[in-house]
Amino acid sequence: MKKIVLGLVVVACSVLLNACNGFLTNDLEETMKLNEQQMLNYINTKNLQMTKADNGMYYQITQTNASGKKVNLGDEVKLHFVLSLLDGTRIDSTERLKNAPFSGIFGGTIGLQGLLDAINTLREGERGLFLIPSYLAFGSQTQNKIPANSVVVFDLEAVRYRSEDQQIEEYIATGTNTTFVSTDTTASGVKVLKITETTGTQLAAGQTATVKYTGYLASTIKQFDTGQIDVYLGGGGVVKGFDEGLQKLRVGEKAVLVFKSALGYGTQGIADQTTNTYKIPPYSPLIFVVEVKSTK
The missing domain is CATH 3.10.50.40 (Chitinase A; domain 3)
Known part of the structure; x- marks a missing residue:
């Protein structure tokens, strides 16, 4: 459990760098277009009402908490999540029934840009569904069960943010x-x-x-x-x-x-x-x- 996300703690920067290098040779523009169409197909098939963020990801807040605090750089974040592919293949998750959230440092030990952007969208206590294109996720590198250039889906809940x-x-x-x-x-x-x-x-x-x-x-x-x-x-x-x-x-x-x-x-x-x-x-x-x- 949590091996995929935890594996990003130190190596994320090198993964992203390799991804960018790969995209240069595999045509980033074509991959972005393909990911965009894949996300739109998913949204239409599931009949979802999602918002497109400036970075290209789509999201829907499924549980709101208007009084919840926003995350700040360096905060300890506790999250429940399910990470999957667009076809429903589950890649990783926390153990919600055991109340065992993932813990990381925002801007410190969490290196996946799309995940950082998703967390930044959520207030403490909120939950959301996020479609993250490959260039904000694992790029052109195959990661365990995640094929190269894959859109990933995060069902993400911000359990708690703690400052130093x-x-x-x-x-x-x-x-x-x-x-x-x-x-x-x-x-x-x-x-x-x-x-x-x-x-x-x-x-x-x-x-x-x-x-x-x-x-x-x-x-x-x-x-x-x-x-x-x-x-x-x-x-x-x-x-x-x-x-x-x-x-x-x-x-x-x-x-x-x-x-x-x-x-x-x-x-x-x-x-x-x-x-x-x-x-x-x-x-x-x-x-x-x-x-x-x-x-x-």
């Missing part, structure tokens, strides 16, 4: 059972939630601190790294949020550092080449549980 701020707020409110002895926020927005306080040496730029840490994604509370590291504070050897948060601590203290992606791995994230996905997705707010062991 929402992910952080919800983690602090419900994602931890830890009692914090004090909380602080730096000028850049790093939240420093102290688990213990000591009278040890205050950390500052120019010192080298030995720190035990475990890193988590705020969106899923999934661990992505753990270990011990020597950090030259203020030297730029670690992401800004980690460095800045440490400088609020003393030797011997334990704390949770929480910060947005702009202070972490930003819009690029960290790719995992072994799985062709992301170890840290783009636009990911991060959580670090840290303990300062020593400084010099």
Whole structure:
């Protein structure tokens, strides 16, 4: 389940590039005309009332939510979908009965242009049917059960959109059972939630601190790294949020550092080449549980 859409996480750009190169040799104009006629035939056969978008896809909103929020770049999106071909062949889907939606980052881990355009059309809580021409989908490349130059059909429901701020707020409110002895926020927005306080040496730029840490994604509370590291504070050897948060601590203290992606791995994230996905997705707010062991 979800293998087709999830497979677009890292490779989408190269697929689209290859698709465009293929179209140059296979006559993009003819493919666009063919896709247009195929979509119109589908609409007429199914007696659908669909709207044509500026990008060439057709859509029909089947469940509205006028008060629902619109998606923004970097939002975590949770979606239910059924992906199929015009002939009804089902390619992929989420498990709606098990309430197991697909989760991705808008403009980050979702690379299929037609899917991005479809999501951008839906407010949170809305559902729609989308006919996406091949040049916005899988192009001239055959993908598993999807033949080259195929129009694809998405039955898509926008379950929820969460900003980075929402992910952080919800983690602090419900994602931890830890009692914090004090909380602080730096000028850049790093939240420093102290688990213990000591009278040890205050950390500052120019010192080298030995720190035990475990890193988590705020969106899923999934661990992505753990270990011990020597950090030259203020030297730029670690992401800004980690460095800045440490400088609020003393030797011997334990704390949770929480910060947005702009202070972490930003819009690029960290790719995992072994799985062709992301170890840290783009636009990911991060959580670090840290303990300062020593400084010099």
